[in-house]
Amino acid sequence: MGTFLKKNWFVSLIIVVFAAMTVFYIYDTNKGKLKGKTSGGEDVVYSIGDSDVTASQYYDDLYKTAGADTVVNLFQRAVADTAVKTTNEMKDAASSQAASIISNYSSSYGSSYESALAADLASTGFTDLEEYLLFEQKMDKIAADYAKANFDDLKIRRISYILIKYDDANNVTANPTEAEAAKMKAVDDMLASGKTFAETATQYTEDESAKESGGDLGVIDKNTSNLDSVFFEEAMSLSEGQVSDWVKSPSFGYFKIMCTAATQKTLEEGFTDSDPYVSLVQGYDTTLALDALWEKAEELGIDFKGNADIEKTIRTAFGKEADSAAPEATAEPEKSAEPEKSAEPEKSAEPEASATPEASADTEKGN
Template sequence: MSEFLRNNWFVVVIAVIIIAFVSYFIYDENKYNVSAKSDSDGNQVVASIDKKDITANDIYDQSAPFDTALLYNLYHNQVVDQSVKTTDDLDEKAKDLKKTIEQNVSSSSSQNSESQIETELASFGYNGIDQLYDYCLMTVKEAKMQRDYIEDHFDEVTPALQENKPRTISIISMQVQDLAALTEDEQKKKDNIDSALSSGSFADAATAYSEDTATASDDGFYGYVDANSVNSQYSTLNAQVIQAALNLEKDQTSDWIEVTDSSSGLKYLYKVHVDETDIQSIWDSKNETVSNNILSAFLTANQGLSVKIVQENAKDLDIEFKDKDVQKRIEDYINDQTGGNSNEE
């Protein structure tokens, strides 16, 4: 379920945080620390970020045992919130994201969808569905923070992504009864597609003949893929088609690709065309889905980049740890996620 929310959101940027449970509550380790700061309600303060406190209750109130990732997420949430100003645009994006999640919950066949989301939210330090908007706002704020960082460090983070052969592609598909023996009508349609491709554009052929209605209505445009898409359980395109696309150069079109759907047994013929391979051009895309996908791809390709970006922004904040054990846990987590390359002062 750890990917349930992210798989449905237009920003796919939180996936880099790994939840790893620790055996003991931090309360047991620090309850006798009488020198710790307390807030006005008497709650023990474990850290302060630009005068906003993270209290022990923020940790203890979670339904699951305390773990280091949860503590890091509380710290992370405060850094993101205070590093990025809430604008009208971000507010609208957060509301849209919240609406999308709620619609997915209401349309889900699973009776446990809402409780699963609440569990997911709790793992990131939020107290259930009532704080869904807060989480959505943090998510879109972090996406902006990440985009700004990548924009400023583009040449630095591009080589790792280049190794994954990023590209945008278009497709044409047609369903057949038997890949080894096409019917007369199937052969005629296949020949018509070949003729349209030889005399015109891939986009025109896709619009006229492709049976993939989701892409045919957009000139056959499928979107972003890279090497990580081949084995991704969230890819909506067959791995054979993606692999064929990775073997092509810009503006090249594949031969016919024979695909048998592993779940349904249905058989298809595909053509795939590579629209763009230049990372800068893909990054500058006006297509929101492509833009979100390449942002996620940058974060995936560069180890610990999401955590590193949080740390770079944290340097501009007034952060004071009231509990040295908490500080060490967070620092150890950061070093683990970044491979010891967090560039901390």
């Protein structure tokens, strides 16, 4: 990273410390509290000559000059930093991710990669890439813990599928063609012979992106909204271990769906090297971050120090206004229901599953 980012990282870090320590909430008055100078019962952020600037004054000024997005961003970072301790493992992961991102930017932008990266990073409210990646890890941890605690209500489950594509996607028939029906029968026969769903998917699915994983779609829940409606309805109706009838999607072909896990025990046992709840909140339900972070802030003892403007701004951003209805779920829920992070540095170059049942078309059950 360049000198500019390094210098601004220090400024950013100071702001986060102020936010975490002095303004928005009290996290146990007996610990984690700096016993420094106070004025009128409030912590003093800094002094100029004989004039003391208190936390409330500091954030009033910040709110007026930087605007609502900055205040909300600082609030989120303060909650995340207080709720989740930074570990060496997290630092190592952030460092590795940062190196990969920098390499990608360097390949894409050449000698101007630093300015391109800095511009994208600025849209997230951060000036240091590794600090941003640490924050993302903490947000994922908070959202994942929330998902686990609300497992039954969210109806979390892991889904696998087999796809038989149309012979001619431009001329879809009402019923399966002879060739399509033969492929579907081969799948049914292999399953009936005692072969596992994963083995059958590896041999017969025509979604190349799912062959290696044995047809594994991943972890979904009731908030998932980017799957075909009938595919999703069928997936959510299955009990653990149950296999569906064939589901017809006008966009892709015929799907056979299996619920491989619908209990915490089975779900967690199936993830030996990763966290299924992190997989969920990074993939098929990115709507949980705001509720999870707000719940965590309340656990920590949120306190707006009587600043109605800041309180209203933050409550509005989190959809927690007393008289407001819950925000509607968009067709593709994004983690950035919080202040926009549209140009954030991408952490993975994972290719999209070309035939994954996305919510681009209506579906209907086939034969």
